[in-house]
Amino acid sequence: MNAMRLVAGILWPSFLVACGMEVLVFALVDPINTFCGADALRMSRQGVYTGAFFVFWLMAAASSACTVLLAGPAMPGQPDAPAGTTSP
Template sequence: MNGEQAGPSRLVRCAFAVGWASFLAAGVLEALVFAVVDPHELRWFGAAPVELSPQAVYTVSFLIFWGVCALGSSIALLLVNLPTQEPPPERRSPDWPR
């Protein structure tokens, strides 16, 4: 080898970009939601109270927020990287047409 190390593949870089961006977005969303919502007052569809500790509610909601943000980021990244529908230019000789 020539001493150079290959960097991470494009797929790994995209996965880390999506994961990190969605992690930060989920953290902000968590802070915004639980600045307004008290975990002790949560109810399952308006009926029975949620019988989880506040830490469990924070953890589960953070993981749900992270998953939803990661899904949105992944779809956006996929749409940005879609190939165009234009046909490739045709190669012609310099004297074409005669």
């Protein structure tokens, strides 16, 4: 898999997860009515939404990157498939 497809395979699913998390979290929480440090940073409600989205996206991208790393090809000298399975 080339590098561009690998990056797209990490960022696109994590973007969709971040969108879902944004909807779920901020359907229940109003950032202005909760203390989350936005007052100290003088952030508006929209600024909190934007910052939270990028934090959600970063966390989901890290998860996707770990999955790609762990699902990568086997190390030299190790079999690709578990014992007892056949490959076509």
